[in-house]
Amino acid sequence: MATSLSVANATPVAVPSGEYELTTETVLPHLEEALRYATTRTRQCLQEPDASDMFPLLRHQAFTGCGLVPVAQESDGLRFRLQCANPEAASGSAVFRVDASDVAAVLEIKMGGKNMTLSQRLHGRRVGPCEGPVAR
Numbered sequence: 001m002a003t004s005l006s007v008a009n010a011t012p013v014a015v016p017s018g019e020y021e022l023t024t025e026t027v028l029p030h031l032e033e034a035l036r037y038a039t040t041r042t043r044q045c046l047q048e049p050d051a052s053d054m055f056p057l058l059r060h061q062a063f064t065g066c067g068l069v070p071v072a073q074e075s076d077g078l079r080f081r082l083q084c085a086n087p088e089a090a091s092g093s094a095v096f097r098v099d100a101s102d103v104a105a106v107l108e109i110k111m112g113g114k115n116m117t118l119s120q121r122l123h124g125r126r127v128g129p130c131e132g133p134v135a136r
Contacts, residue, residue, distance in 0.1 A: 011068055011080065012048040013096055015103050019045045019131060022103075022124035024056060029117060045130035046103075051080050051094065055107045057120045062111075068094050088112040101126045 026038040040056070051068040052058050058066060065085030071093075082092035092109035104123040110116070 010050040011052065011070060013051050013054065013078070013098065013103075015046050015049060015098055016100055016126060017047040017130065018126040019043060019128050020103065020124040020126050022122055024120060024122045026057060027119045027121070043127075044124075047130070051096070054096075054105060054122060055094070055120050057107065057109070057118070063090065066090060068107075082107075082109060086112075 020043070022042050022044055024040045024042070028038075052066075055068075057063070058068075063084070066082055066089060067084075068080035069083045071079040071081055078096040078098065080094045080096075082090060082094070084090055089112045090109050091112075092107065094105060094107040096103065096105040098104075102123070102125055105121070107120045109118050111118070
């Protein structure tokens with residue numbers, strides 16, 4: 001029960017508030033070449049977003065009960081490990097790089113009982129102040 005509670009808590013990333021043009025690249029190396037890569041582009045208003053919410057991949061049902069939690073020994077708040085309510089579901093880590101006008105992050109995952117790895121990379125440039133709803 002304690003594991004599922006800690007996964008449910010939001011883990012904010014200190015991203016300067018504003019509207020960002022984000023590009024997300026998903027890499028599934030176990031698939032054939034034509035299906036291996038997927039890239040999406042979005043424009044979002046961010047204000048201390050939850051680390052897990054930054055990666056669309058973690059919204060997939062395969063990762064239900066999983067979330068990113070800060071790595072205890074790191075003090076910069078930009079390194080996370082993937083924690084799942086079912087520890088056999090998946091393992092992984094994420095690292096963020098944030099400055100005044102850019103955010104970049106990499107999520108690397110190994111699926112539980114399978115020999116399958118996948119990753120998601122995101123990068124975005126702040127384009128100005130938020131004009132619409134804010135993602136948290």
